[in-house]
Amino acid sequence: MKLLWREALLAFRRTRTLSILSVTTIAFALFVTGLFGLVAINLRQAIGSVEERVEVVAFVLRGTPSQSLVVAIEDISAFPEVSEVRYVSEDDALDRAREELVEFRDAYDDLQINPLPPSLEIRLNAGYRNAPSVADVAERLRGFAFVEEVRYGRDWVEQLDRLRNLAGLIGLSIGLAFALVSVVIIGITIRITVLQRAREIVIMRLVGATDWFIRGPFLLEGAIKGLLGGILAFLLCAAVFMVYRSQGFGLGIGLTFFEPVHAVAFLAFGILIGFFGSLVSVGRHLRKV
Secondary structure (H helix, E strand, O other): OHHHHHHHHHHHHHOHHHHHHHHHHHHHHHHHHHHHHHHHHHHHHHHHHHHOOOEEEEEEOOOOOHHHHHHHHHHHHOOOOEEEEEEEOHHHHHHHHHHHOHHHHHHHHOOOOOOOOOEEEEEEOOOOOOHHHHHHHHHHHOOOOOEEEEEOOHHHHHHHHHHHHHHHHHHHHHHHHHHHHHHHHHHHHHHHHHHHOHHHHHHHHHOOOOHHHHHHHHHHHHHHHHHHHHHHHHHHHHHHHHHHHHOOOOOOOOOOOOOHHHHHHHHHHHHHHHHHHHHHHHHHHHHHO
């Protein structure tokens, strides 16, 4: 193992310029992939914040006994999709209308009778804020005798589902494209490194070195280059993120950076790309000598 590390570090010293070029190339390839990852994470967060507004409103018949409402709220709260059930009385509904619909405030003040019915506002757990789950909850709510009408903005929820699916499809397609381009660029860079050291590989083969003995330093060198490139790319992503946020380009939206698990995966991806890029490049060259 010490021999592998020594040979890998010596290779860095012998081909310093090419090693720097390799690390830089890996860094910028991963940097582009990282930027897209940041966009995808924040787009998912934006869609998630919109999803939190998904709720089902069940309008209750006037005069429904409070005991019936208490029992119903307990039953509805037990639904696996439901995170919260809130009762809104006629007076609460009117106060809210006066506060939110300012242009109709005078009309509400002149009312002799409150026209707004009481209601139950049902908020859903994450993972159930989609059209089929919301429709299923609404259908079960209609089974309560005191429920007069159920609304949940079906068209809006369906459009949110389409937006979520479209964002996921586009994100997966572009992410795979960026990752593929990164692998190709990194593979070419490592291939150049291997070709520059072709004479060294031939000499090692002539003195009886096995394929895996020859591969070892190159694989370790590739993994180190991938790690260094990943660290540099991560720092570049952090710098861009800080500049973007400090300049106020977020337009009031809370931006999110990579979580620790994302950072570890990012660096691991760099290591794997460097490792497998070296594995493929050295393997091709060994088959020719």
